Structure formats: structure tokens, C-alpha cells
Amino acid sequence: MKSFSVSQKTSDFAVAIVPGEAIDTYGVGKVVASTNPEFDKGDIVVGLLNWGEFTVIKAGGMLNKLNTMGFPLSYHVGILGFSGLTAYAGLFEICKPKKGEKVFVSAALGSVGNLVGQFAKLSGCYVVGCAGSKEKVALLKEKLGFDDAFNYREETDLNSTLKSYFPNGIDIYFDNVGGEMQEVAVSNMNINGRIAVCGVISEYLDSEKRAAPSMIEVIYKRIKIQGFLAGDYLNIFGDFLSTTCDHLRTGKIQPLEDISDGVESIPSAFISLYRGQNIGKKIVKIAEE
Amino acid sequence: MKSFSVSQKTSDFAVAIVPGEAIDTYGVGKVVASTNPEFDKGDIVVGLLNWGEFTVIKAGGMLNKLNTMGFPLSYHVGILGFSGLTAYAGLFEICKPKKGEKVFVSAALGSVGNLVGQFAKLSGCYVVGCAGSKEKVALLKEKLGFDDAFNYREETDLNSTLKSYFPNGIDIYFDNVGGEMQEVAVSNMNINGRIAVCGVISEYLDSEKRAAPSMIEVIYKRIKIQGFLAGDYLNIFGDFLSTTCDHLRTGKIQPLEDISDGVESIPSAFISLYRGQNIGKKIVKIAEE
Incomplete structure (x- = not known):
């Protein structure tokens, strides 16, 4: 299970592009193996992942455990991300x-x-x-x-x-x-x-x-x-998250997602984004759980 | 004695232009006659005055007594205005x-x-x-x-x-x-x-x-x-004035004025302003005391 945020501004995340290495993006996924005591197999995580089915996160990578709070994973790369x-x-x-x-x-x-x-x-x-x-x-x-x-x-x-x-x-x-x-x-x-x-x-x-x-x-x-x-506004992330979760639970805000399936849909996802064809947050889902 | 501020933005002062009436500008002058108990003959005043040697200020006009604080009158339409x-x-x-x-x-x-x-x-x-x-x-x-x-x-x-x-x-x-x-x-x-x-x-x-x-x-x-x-910043006028007066008295700020003489110099004053020929604040002095 892995979902990616598709953005016109992937450089939001200050990605260092090294020739021969994969380019990262913001996504959620599940840990399949870990040698880091902070992460266990089965943990749901969010952070900078590769555009592929599996990502090896090295020390210093941007990765955090994700509390889904009962919301779909896709919300955490979009409305709650x-x-x-x-x-x-x-x-x-x-x-x-x-x-x-x-x-x-x-x-x-x-x-x-x-x-x-x-x-x-x-x-x-x-x-x-x-x-x-x-x-x-x-x-x-x-x-x-x-x-x-x-x-x-x-x-x-x-x-x-x-x-x-x-x-x-x-x-x-x-x-x-x-x-x-x-x-x-x-x-x-x-x-x-x-x-x-x-x-x-x-x-x-x-x-x-x-x-x-x-x-x-x-x-x-x-x-x-x-x-x-x-x-620049990570200092208000907590306020944002609790307010938005409340609105989602009471139905005052509608999530709007445009999800495509599979690694092979990545190019068309970007093209549709630049053509303005997406309805809401464009997300690529790589795998089901 | 009367000095005017010449500005590219005379509409800063929300002047209502009525056909047949004179156009106002920001200036200092001396009261020569008054029927308003708040102003006496000889008072130095600042506010919206006509582009001429004499101005009749009606009730509701923008006019205040000026405390020159020992500075030249011209400062009060420029560096202190x-x-x-x-x-x-x-x-x-x-x-x-x-x-x-x-x-x-x-x-x-x-x-x-x-x-x-x-x-x-x-x-x-x-x-x-x-x-x-x-x-x-x-x-x-x-x-x-x-x-x-x-x-x-x-x-x-x-x-x-x-x-x-x-x-x-x-x-x-x-x-x-x-x-x-x-x-x-x-x-x-x-x-x-x-x-x-x-x-x-x-x-x-x-x-x-x-x-x-x-x-x-x-x-x-x-x-x-x-x-x-x-x-929009009249609320800080007091701070501005005391700071700037201090700097003027200690010589930390140099006033820079470009003064022309007489009503007849008004057109050339504006032309030089739009041509960028002025050195510092462009002021028209209509009369000596």
C-alpha cells in the first residue's frame, strides 16, 4: 500500500536530485522491513518516498509514523497533508x-x-x-x-x-x-x-x-x-490538523480526490495535472494493502 | 509665508476636484485673518491649502496648528510631513x-x-x-x-x-x-x-x-x-516625529530639499518632478514671512 501526492511543485520538498538516484515525493506507505528500532514492520509511515513500489529510507530521510486517526491513507497526502x-x-x-x-x-x-x-x-x-x-x-x-x-x-x-x-x-x-x-x-x-x-x-x-x-x-x-x-507553517500543523479532522468528521468539509492506480499511471497523472484535468487532489496509488 | 509639497501623488490627500474651485495640496502657511476661535492671526498652520498666495479654509477643512519645534517650515511639508x-x-x-x-x-x-x-x-x-x-x-x-x-x-x-x-x-x-x-x-x-x-x-x-x-x-x-x-499610518505619526526630530537635532539625518520660488514656479516644479530632476523633496515657496 503506497499513495503519492502529485504536485506541480514537487520542489516544495527540497528534493536533492542526484543522477542515477530516484526522485522522491511525499507519500504514505507501510514498513515491510526495518533495521531502525524506531520503525517496526507494519507501521504506517509518511514522508519522502521514491516513485516506486518500494523505497529504502536511509538515516536522515524524512519519514514519520502516521496516526491515520481513522481516515483513509489518501487523506494524509492531500487534505490532511x-x-x-x-x-x-x-x-x-x-x-x-x-x-x-x-x-x-x-x-x-x-x-x-x-x-x-x-x-x-x-x-x-x-x-x-x-x-x-x-x-x-x-x-x-x-x-x-x-x-x-x-x-x-x-x-x-x-x-x-x-x-x-x-x-x-x-x-x-x-x-x-x-x-x-x-x-x-x-x-x-x-x-x-x-x-x-x-x-x-x-x-x-x-x-x-x-x-x-x-x-x-x-x-x-x-x-x-x-x-x-x-x-514554513509547520508550527501550525497541529491546529490545522485538528480543525480539519473536526470538519471532516462533522461533514463540514468534503474531501475531493482524483486517484489513479499503479506505477504506470504516474506520467499520465502529471500530464492531467498540467492540463488542469484533475478534480481535487491528484494522487497515485501504487498498491493496495 | 506659504510652502507646498509637490507630489506625484497629490490624490494621496483625497482632494475633491470641483470645476471652478482651486485644487488643494499639503502645505504650511500663516493665518492672516480668522473667524474661527481655534485659530488666531499669526498662527502657523499645516493642512490642505490652495495652490495660491491665500487660502480661505472653510469649516471641515483639514487644517491644524503647527508646532515648528524650531525647524524650518519647509521641513513640515517634507521630512517631518x-x-x-x-x-x-x-x-x-x-x-x-x-x-x-x-x-x-x-x-x-x-x-x-x-x-x-x-x-x-x-x-x-x-x-x-x-x-x-x-x-x-x-x-x-x-x-x-x-x-x-x-x-x-x-x-x-x-x-x-x-x-x-x-x-x-x-x-x-x-x-x-x-x-x-x-x-x-x-x-x-x-x-x-x-x-x-x-x-x-x-x-x-x-x-x-x-x-x-x-x-x-x-x-x-x-x-x-x-x-x-x-x-494609513497616522497612528504612528507621533513616534515618527519624535524619532526624526531627534535624528535631525543630532545630525544623524540630512534633510534634502529642492525649493522653487513663487506661484509662477508651480508648473516647472511638477515638470521637473516627473522628469526626475529634483534632488530631495520638491517644495514650492509662495511667500517669505
């Missing part, structure tokens, strides 16, 4: 939402975006998400409780689109895409608006597609644009 | 410099930039400024105590320029210009870098010349880009 912490830290530590504020989330069905929207709704915010298909828009509104959502691929004038969805302006923009969407978000932002910059799929795919937001608006509206990585 | 508060709030409230950090200031001989650099030096930072002439570069290094300075007009590759002045990276960028300089500052920034966006002369002059900083770097280096206006 770095994706969840990213959403939680970006929203609460950087954007600090207040009840009634207007929140916009791009790539809102991604592993992070869907949780940002759900956390923001639980904070009493008005939340609009954008995604890349009708099916996704329906999911955002019907399953995840977003107040509204739109398919950006159908819009020809994103500035007007945001104006129509936010007639009273945007207070918080959780940016998973960069590019033009960030520019129009700045144009539709209220005074003291906050942008958490979490992902820039537009730049990953084409470095020319950079956002050029109006700095005049950034000044006059006192906008904050803040990049962040979840790894 | 909004320019000083802008530098102080932007540096200390947004950028929070720590001893030994590397600070870059653009438009470093402007009304705000020169003070940012001087405050940063007093905080134990390494400070480099850029300006638009050899004469200005010499002033920055010789009169204002900047560690280094360069003439951006002489540089053909700003990215390499910043790399050579900051071989160990930039921690704080106080941005008075926007545009390409912001992009290369982001590229040369250290982890947890902070950018206070104070002015964007590049955008004021040409809205196409927007900065398009790499958001990938903003994320991985956890960079904060924060717009601000001094008016």
Missing part, C-alpha cells in the same frame, strides 16, 4: 479572512483551491471560484458550497467577468494560476485586498505569461501580494 | 528591517527614497540606491551615507547590475519606480524578501510599462509585495 496545510496557511495566516469578506479562488477545483473555498465558506465569506469546465463549475456550486463559480474558458473579458461576480469588489484572492487572472483580480480588488500567491500554472507552462498587475492600484488600494510555501 | 511618514511607515511597518539586511532603494534621491536610505542605514542595514545622474550618485554616497549607489541610466543590463551590487541578494526593496526595476529586484531577492511599493513613476508616465515580476520567484522566495499610503 501539504495540500490542506497550504490552503489553511495561505488563507488564515496570509489572507486572514473576516466574516462577510469576498473571496475569489482560481483553479478552485485543484487540490488546494477546493479547500481554500471550503475553509473560506466556514469563515462566513462570500466565495466565488473559477475552473476550466462546466462539470467543475457545477461541482463547486453543488458539492462544495461555493456561492458562485464560472468557467474561465468560456469568458472573453475576464475583467468584466470578475466585475459581474464581485460587484462590490474582491477582498481576498487566492491565486493558483498567475497571469492575466491576477491582473484582473487586482483591478477588481477592494482597499486592503490580499493576494496569496500559491501557484502560477500560467508561468510554469509559459514563462512569458507573467502577470503584470497595475502597481498604481496596488499602491492606492494598499494591496498585499504574498508568495508562500506550506513548509 | 508626509514624505517622512511615507519613508518611515514603508520601511519600518512594512519592510521591518533587521540589522545587517541588504536594502535597495530606487529613486533614492527622491523625497521619500533619500529618507528610506538614511533610516535603513541607522537601522544597521547595507543600503544601495539608484538614481538618474552621476551627481545624484555622488550625493547618495558622499552626503547621505549610502553604502553604494548607481546611475540606472548608464546600465544596460539591470539584472546584472543588481547582482553586482548585491552578490548576497536583496532583503528589502523600497520601490519608487515600478517597471523593469521591480522585476529585476524580485530576481535578485532573498527568501522572505519584502517590497514596499511606494511609487510607480514608470506607470504614471506610461501605463504599458508595468512590472511583470516572476510569480514563481515570489512563491519560492516567499516575497511580499505591499502597496501602502502614508495616510
